[in-house]
Amino acid sequence: MAYVDAVVIPVPKRKFDDYRRLARRMGKIWREHGALAYVECAADDVKPGKRTSFPQSVKLKPGEAVWFSWIVCKSRKHRDRVFAKVMQDPRVRRMMNPQAIPFDAKRMFWGGFKVVIDL
Numbered sequence: 001m002a003y004v005d006a007v008v009i010p011v012p013k014r015k016f017d018d019y020r021r022l023a024r025r026m027g028k029i030w031r032e033h034g035a036l037a038y039v040e041c042a043a044d045d046v047k048p049g050k051r052t053s054f055p056q057s058v059k060l061k062p063g064e065a066v067w068f069s070w071i072v073c074k075s076r077k078h079r080d081r082v083f084a085k086v087m088q089d090p091r092v093r094r095m096m097n098p099q100a101i102p103f104d105a106k107r108m109f110w111g112g113f114k115v116v117i118d119l
Helices: 013-032 076-088 089-093
Strands: 003-012 038-041 064-075 109-114
Touching: 003 013, 003 076, 013 038, 013 064, 013 076, 013 089, 064 076, 076 089, 076 109
Parallel strands: none
Antiparallel strands: 003 064, 003 109, 038 064
């Protein structure tokens, strides 16, 4: 079964274009190193909840929107190989400078998931 890495981040609306450029470059690199798919989504219908929600999970501030991304690999083992290659890629190292990225990485969260059902 496939394996999916999911990422949730707050992106300032004024930096959407910068984030899109970064995401396109990152997606190409992930695919180049073997990922099967790379998808970026901007929040459209994610209201704050009473206890938890996407906005609350990233401590969303006024003027920001939640972005949800996922990367698909063949398996956990395949993902680990792809991830290692991506993290060693000098292009990624240059792009991930904390002062240069168009979002607050301290409020980003991510995790790996085994696909259980794929219709």
